[in-house]
Amino acid sequence: MVTRVGGARCASHPSGWGMKLIELVGVGLNYGSTCALDEVGLRVDAGSVVALTGPSGCGKSTLLHIVAGLLQPDEGRVQVGGVDLTAANDRVRTRWRLVNCGFVFQLGDLVPELTLLDNVALPLHGVRAKGAAALARDTLAELGVGDLADRFPDQVSGGQAQRAAIARALVHNPPLVLADEPTGSLDQSSGAKVLDLFLRAATDRGATVLLATHERALASSAHREIRMLDGRVVA
Numbered sequence: 730m731v732t733r734v735g736g737a738r739c740a741s742h743p744s745g746w747g748m749k750l751i752e753l754v755g756v757g758l759n760y761g762s763t764c765a766l767d768e769v770g771l772r773v774d775a776g777s778v779v780a781l782t783g784p785s786g787c788g789k790s791t792l793l794h795i796v797a798g799l800l801q802p803d804e805g806r807v808q809v810g811g812v813d814l815t816a817a818n819d820r821v822r823t824r825w826r827l828v829n830c831g832f833v834f835q836l837g838d839l840v841p842e843l844t845l846l847d848n849v850a851l852p853l854h855g856v857r858a859k860g861a862a863a864l865a866r867d868t869l870a871e872l873g874v875g876d877l878a879d880r881f882p883d884q885v886s887g888g889q890a891q892r893a894a895i896a897r898a899l900v901h902n903p904p905l906v907l908a909d910e911p912t913g914s915l916d917q918s919s920g921a922k923v924l925d926l927f928l929r930a931a932t933d934r935g936a937t938v939l940l941a942t943h944e945r946a947l948a949s950s951a952h953r954e955i956r957m958l959d960g961r962v963v964a
């Protein structure tokens with residue numbers, strides 16, 4: 730079934746998206762003469778936490794950007810939650826992403842002019858301002874940075890900013906969470922808290938979390954690990 734972008738969701742799975750969430754077939758992408766992805770085929774079922782691992786430069790970030798519809802492959806097909814992203818134009822992909830996807834970028838990528846609270850409330854368009862602020866505050870608190878809600882990104886540490894970026898990716902309960910090195914600048918206990926939130930999102934509400942990581946502890950706690958090498962999925 731192909732669902733409307735950002736529209737009606739299927740009721741047969743808690744995420745509302747059916748079982749087969751992500752499907753990539755023969756996906757290739759080049760940056761000029763650099764081949765970043767080569768014939769990648771992948772299928773991820775809904776409701777799981779999946780770790781993408783592999784050496785630096787093997788294509789993990791590029792793959793996450795393609796699944797989010799932020800990059801279009803040069804070849805192949807990408808279907809996510811029943812939507813064919815390779816057939817969708819920029820505007821449709823952007824709208825789809827806002828509704829369905831939470832993305833944690835490798836460098837956090839908070840808006841510098843907004844407080845942590847306002848950054849986290851960004852995906853909550855459509856929620857009344859008061860409700861959005863309360864929800865954003867609760868999510869920041871869950872990640873242990875509730876007391877920093879009114880600070881700006883340049884007034885907190887890298888790890889605190891990263892936790893706010895994770896709060897922003899989770900606050901609207903999206904069916905799909907994509908995270909690029911989400912625990913890279915976190916201490917062990919904050920990293921464990923983040924992992925716990927990802928696992929809960931998957932088991933409690935059927936969300937799917939696809940994360941790129943170099944950390945063994947994170948990869949081995951995920952439901953599944955996908956290993957990449959030189960732009961290909963190898964295991």
Ligand SMILES: Nc1ncnc2c1ncn2[C@@H]1O[C@H](COP(=O)(O)OP(=O)(O)OP(=O)(O)O)[C@@H](O)[C@H]1O
Nearest residue numbers: 760763764765784785786787788789790791792941
């Ligand atoms: N914007 C870009 N322009 C040119 N080449 C790029 C660009 N982004 C990535 N690459 C190249 O594409 C390949 C895959 O990069 P990618 O960032 O996807 O790897 P990665 O596995 O996420 O690496 P890391 O673990 O270091 O974050 C690398 O060879 C990289 O140098």
